[in-house]
Amino acid sequence: MNRQITLTSRPIGYPKTSDFNVVEVPIPTPEDNQVLIKTIYLSVDPYMRGRLNAVKSYAANVEIDEVIVGGVIAEVIESKHPNFEIGDIVNASIGWQEYGVAGGDDVRKIDPTIAPISTGAGILGMPGLTAYFGLLEVGQLQPLETVFVSGAAGAVGSVVGQIAKIKGCRVIGSAGTDEKVDYIVDELGFDAAFNYKHVTDYHTELQTLLPDGIDVYFDNVGGEITDAVFPNLRINGRVVICGQISQYNLEKPETGPRFLWHMITKRARIEGFLVFDFVDQHPSALAQMAEWLQQGKLKYRETIEEGGIESAPAAFISMLKGGNIGKQLVKIAELDT
Amino acid sequence: MNRQITLTSRPIGYPKTSDFNVVEVPIPTPEDNQVLIKTIYLSVDPYMRGRLNAVKSYAANVEIDEVIVGGVIAEVIESKHPNFEIGDIVNASIGWQEYGVAGGDDVRKIDPTIAPISTGAGILGMPGLTAYFGLLEVGQLQPLETVFVSGAAGAVGSVVGQIAKIKGCRVIGSAGTDEKVDYIVDELGFDAAFNYKHVTDYHTELQTLLPDGIDVYFDNVGGEITDAVFPNLRINGRVVICGQISQYNLEKPETGPRFLWHMITKRARIEGFLVFDFVDQHPSALAQMAEWLQQGKLKYRETIEEGGIESAPAAFISMLKGGNIGKQLVKIAELDT
Numbered sequence: 001m002n003r004q005i006t007l008t009s010r011p012i013g014y015p016k017t018s019d020f021n022v023v024e025v026p027i028p029t030p031e032d033n034q035v036l037i038k039t040i041y042l043s044v045d046p047y048m049r050g051r052l053n054a055v056k057s058y059a060a061n062v063e064i065d066e067v068i069v070g071g072v073i074a075e076v077i078e079s080k081h082p083n084f085e086i087g088d089i090v091n092a093s094i095g096w097q098e099y100g101v102a103g104g105d106d107v108r109k110i111d112p113t114i115a116p117i118s119t120g121a122g123i124l125g126m127p128g129l130t131a132y133f134g135l136l137e138v139g140q141l142q143p144l145e146t147v148f149v150s151g152a153a154g155a156v157g158s159v160v161g162q163i164a165k166i167k168g169c170r171v172i173g174s175a176g177t178d179e180k181v182d183y184i185v186d187e188l189g190f191d192a193a194f195n196y197k198h199v200t201d202y203h204t205e206l207q208t209l210l211p212d213g214i215d216v217y218f219d220n221v222g223g224e225i226t227d228a229v230f231p232n233l234r235i236n237g238r239v240v241i242c243g244q245i246s247q248y249n250l251e252k253p254e255t256g257p258r259f260l261w262h263m264i265t266k267r268a269r270i271e272g273f274l275v276f277d278f279v280d281q282h283p284s285a286l287a288q289m290a291e292w293l294q295q296g297k298l299k300y301r302e303t304i305e306e307g308g309i310e311s312a313p314a315a316f317i318s319m320l321k322g323g324n325i326g327k328q329l330v331k332i333a334e335l336d337t
Numbered sequence: 338m339n340r341q342i343t344l345t346s347r348p349i350g351y352p353k354t355s356d357f358n359v360v361e362v363p364i365p366t367p368e369d370n371q372v373l374i375k376t377i378y379l380s381v382d383p384y385m386r387g388r389l390n391a392v393k394s395y396a397a398n399v400e401i402d403e404v405i406v407g408g409v410i411a412e413v414i415e416s417k418h419p420n421f422e423i424g425d426i427v428n429a430s431i432g433w434q435e436y437g438v439a440g441g442d443d444v445r446k447i448d449p450t451i452a453p454i455s456t457g458a459g460i461l462g463m464p465g466l467t468a469y470f471g472l473l474e475v476g477q478l479q480p481l482e483t484v485f486v487s488g489a490a491g492a493v494g495s496v497v498g499q500i501a502k503i504k505g506c507r508v509i510g511s512a513g514t515d516e517k518v519d520y521i522v523d524e525l526g527f528d529a530a531f532n533y534k535h536v537t538d539y540h541t542e543l544q545t546l547l548p549d550g551i552d553v554y555f556d557n558v559g560g561e562i563t564d565a566v567f568p569n570l571r572i573n574g575r576v577v578i579c580g581q582i583s584q585y586n587l588e589k590p591e592t593g594p595r596f597l598w599h600m601i602t603k604r605a606r607i608e609g610f611l612v613f614d615f616v617d618q619h620p621s622a623l624a625q626m627a628e629w630l631q632q633g634k635l636k637y638r639e640t641i642e643e644g645g646i647e648s649a650p651a652a653f654i655s656m657l658k659g660g661n662i663g664k665q666l667v668k669i670a671e672l673d674t
Contacts, residue, residue, distance in 0.1 A: 222597055241600040255592040260559055263578040263609030270607040272600030 002027045003309050004067045005096035011052055013251040014320060019052075020068070020313040030080045030101045037074035037090060037107070039098050042309070042330040043121040044070065044316040045155070046220075049248040067095040068312075073110065073120050074100075075335055084109070087336070091120045096312050098332055114290050117335075122155055122327030123300040124289055130242060130275040131159035131218075132285045136167075138273045139216040139240045143168040146210050148229065151220030152193060153180035155327035156242060160218045161190045162298050172209045174202075174225055176322040183325060188299060202228035213237070221246045223254065230259040233266045241272040249320060301326030308332060339364045340646050341404045342433035348389055350588040351657060356389075357405070357650040367417045367438045374411035374427060374444070376435050379646070379667040380458040381407065381653040382492070383557075386585040404432040405649075410447065410457050411437070412672055421446070424673070428457045433649050435669055451627050454672075459492055459664030460637040461626055467579060467612040468496035468555075469622045473504075475610045476553040476577045480505040483547045485566065488557030489530060490517035492664035493579060497555045498527045499635050506553075509546045511539075511562055513659040520662055525636060539565035550574070558583045560591065567596040570603045578609040586657060638663030645669060 001024045008021045030036040051062050051069050062069055072095075076088040081104030084090070092107040094100030110120040122128060134156075135141050147164040151157040152173025161184060164171040173184050173193040181193045192209045199205045202225050206214065213234035219226050222244030229239065247254065262268065278285070292298040303324035305315035312330045319328040338361045345358045367373040388399050388406050399406055409432075413425040418441030421427070427444040431437030447457040459465060471493075472478050484501040488494040489510025498521060501508040510521050510530040518530045529546045536542045539562050543551065550571035556563050559581030566576065584591065599605065615622070629635040640661035642652035649667045656665040 219597070222595065226597065241597050243601070244595075244598045247595060247598060254595055256595050258559065258581075258584060258591055258593050260556070260563065260578050260607070260609070261581045261584060263607060264580070264611065265609070267610055267614060268608070270597070270600060271605070272597070272602070273604055274601065277604060 001025070002097055002099040004098075005309060005312050006065050006067055007052060007062050008064070010054055010064070011049075011249075014249045015049070015052065015313065015317050017313045017317065022310055027099045028101045030078055033081045033104050034101045035076045035081050035084045035090070035104060035107065036078035036099065036101050037072075037092055037094065038077045038336070039072045039074045039094070039100070039309075039332040040089075040335060041073040041118050041121055041304075042070060042096055042312055042332055043072065043126070044312065044319050044328050044330060045127070046243050046245045046248065046320065048316065049245075049320060067097055069093065069095050071121055071126060072100075072332075073117050077336065089117045089120070089335075091125055096309065098309055115293055118302055118304070118327075118329055119293075119300065121329060122302060123159055123293065123298060124286060126275055127155035127327060128159050128289050129278070129282055129285055131156045131163060132289060133275055133278040133281070134240045134242050134273060135160050135163050135216070135218060137278060137281075138271050139218060139238050141167055141169065141216050145169050145215035146212065146234070147171045147216045147218065148206065148210065148214045149173045149218040149220070150196075150225050151175070151243065151245060152184050152190065153325050154220060155324075157218070157220050158184060158188055158300065158326055159298065162188055163292075164216075165189050166292065166297055170210070172206075174221075180325055183301070196225055203231060206232045216240065218242060219244070223247060223256070227256050227259065230262040230268075233262060233268045235266055235268075237266050237268040239268065239270040241270060245320070303328045305330045338362070339434055339436040341435075342646060342649050343402050343404055344389060344399050345401070347391055347401070348386075348586075351586045352386070352389065352650065352654050354650045354654070359647055364436045365438045367415055370418045370441050371438045372413045372418050372421045372425075372427070372441060372444065373415035373436065373438050374409075374429055374431065375414050375673070376409045376411045376431070376437070376646075376669040377426075377672060378410040378455050378458055378641075379407060379433060379649055379669055380409065380463070381649065381656050381665050381667060382464070383580050383582045383585065383657065385653065386582075386657060404434055406430070406432050408458055408463060409437075409669075410454050414673065426454045426457070426672075428462055433646065435646055452630055455639055455641070455664075455666055456630075456637065458666060459639060460496055460630065460635060461623060463612055464492035464664060465496050465626050466615070466619055466622055468493045468500060469626060470612060470615040470618070471577045471579050471610060472497050472500050472553065472555060474615060474618075475608050476555065476575050478504055478506065478553050482506050482552035483549065483571070484508045484553045484555065485543065485547065485551045486510045486555040486557070487533075487562050488512070488580065488582060489521050489527065490514075490662050491557060492661075494555070494557050495521060495525055495637065495663055496635065499525055500629075501553075502526050503629065503634055507547070509543075511558075517662055520638070533562055540568060543569045553577065555579060556581070560584060560593070564593050564596065567599040567603075567605075570599060570605045572603055572605075574603050574605040576605065576607040578607060582657070640665045642667045
C-alpha cells in the first residue's frame, strides 16, 4: 500500500498535527512516459504553509483531503519512460506520499556520485538554487558589498551567506538560537551574526555590525527584522524578498511601520522572485553549486526526521518554528539498490 | 534690497506660516563665472517638506534661519559668466528669495520660444523629468500595460498619465477633488479616475477600474492608497516610489499592513528614485517632452500664487494640502525685458 498525508483542516496560526491525516491507497501504476517512484526523502519547506490556506497564491492551494504538496528525493522502481531506468534517483514533486507516478519531463535526475542524494532537495536542489538566483540575479550582488541575510541558518539562508563570502562580500546573518549563530559564523564563515530572540533593537544591531550600511538584504523572514533594514540600506541598496516566514502563521495579519520613503532617499529596490522564474538557468547554476561543494567552498547541514511518512506533519511544524539547522528532511525509506 | 524666506521653527505636522520669516538682506554681487539672477517664479514642491525636518535625507536639511531651498525661474540681470547675458531666462536653485547668485554650471538656460517660461519649473523642468524617468526608466513601462498613478492631478502625476497614454497604455489616477478627477479624465485623457476622499474601499475601486490588475503603479502619495495596490499588482508589476506626500505631515508615523509577501507571489519590484540620478539624460528627455508639448500630446495647468515672496509659505502649505491643480508656482516679479 501507499501511505499519503492529506489535509484534514486548514490551519489557523501554526499548523497542528491534527490538521493532517494518514491515508492508505493502492500504489499507482505508471502510464507511458511515466515513472513509478518510491520516496526516500521528503522535503518540508516554508512555502508549503501558504499552500494550506484557502487563498490562492502563485500556485494552487491544497484542498481538503488532498495530498500535501512538496518535493521528494525518490528512486525509480518502474519506468515507462525511455530516459529512466529502475534505480535512478530523481527529484520530483509528488507530494507527501510513499509512492507516486510522475511524467518523465517532470522529474530531474540526480547524480548520486556528486554528493549524498538528500542534497538534491537542499543545497543542490530548490533551496540552493533559490539562494543562488536570489542573491546573484535578483540581488545583483557585486564584490566587496555588504550582505545581511535573515533566516541565515536555514536551507536557503545558509547558502546565501556562503555564496556572498565566495564573492568576497562582508556577510552578517540573523537566526533564532545561539547554536545556529555559532554554526553560521564558526562553520560557514559569516562575518557576524545575531540571535534575533536575544536582541531587542535590531536597528542598532544592524548599524553596529554593518556600520556603512547594507547593500543587499536577503529576506527570508519579514516582520520586525526586515523593518530595521530599510533605514540601514545603502544608496542603491537591494532587498530580495525570498520568504516571510514570520508572517505565515499569524492568526491576525500584523501591521508595521511604513518604510517606502526610504526607497526614495536610498534609490533602493525591493524585489520578489520565485526560483522557477530562472528554470532555464538551473542546470548551469547546479553545475556551479556542485563545483563549489566539491571544492569545499560550500558546506551544508541537514536536519532529518527519521520517523517515516507519519512524522512529516511534525517535521513540517518543527521547521516552521525554527527547529531545523540547514535543510529539514523526512526520511521515508531506504534505497532498494 | 533682497527679500528672503527663512525657517523660523521646524514644522510639526503641517507647516504653519509662523514657521517662516521674511528677512531683508543686500542684493548679492556675482563673482567670476557667476550670474546675478532675479526670481520671476518660485517653485514649491512636496520634497521641500522633508528638508524642513531635523533628520537629514538624501540632501542636507534646512537649518533654522537659513533660506528655504527650492528652484526658481529667473532672469539674468548681471553676468560674469561667458555663456550668459542679461535677459537670459534660467532655472536655478537659489531658494526662496528675490535675487541670488549662482555659478554658471549650476543654472540651466530656458528657451522662452518653446513655451511660457514658467514651464521650466513644471512640465519642462524637474517635475516633468521626474514623470518621464520614473515611468519609462524606473517603471520600464511597456505598450498596452496598465498604469495607476496617485496624486494624478499634480505637477508630476498629470505628466505621468499623459506619457502613459502616449505609450498606448490604459491609465487610471487618483486625486483629491472632483474638479481634479474631471480634469485628468476630460482634459488629460486618463481612462478613469477616482476621488480618494469619496472612495472608502481603494482595493475594490482599483479592482473595478483595472480588473486585470496593475502593471505599473506610480506612487506620489503613499499610505492607504498604496496599500491597496499590492494585492492588485500583476505578475512582474512595478511600483515606482516618487513621493509619499500623505506621510510628510504626520505628527506621528503611521503603521500599515505588511505587504512584502505580495512581492514574491507577483515577482514584483518596488523602486525609489531621484530625478537627479538621470542627469545625463535630462537634455534628450527635455527635447522629447518639448516635442510632445508642441504636438499637443502633453497638456499642463499651473496654479500660480500672485502674492510675491511673502506668499510663498502659504502657497507651499496649500500645495501640501492639495490646493493646486498641476504645478504650484509663486509669481515673484515681472520680467525686465
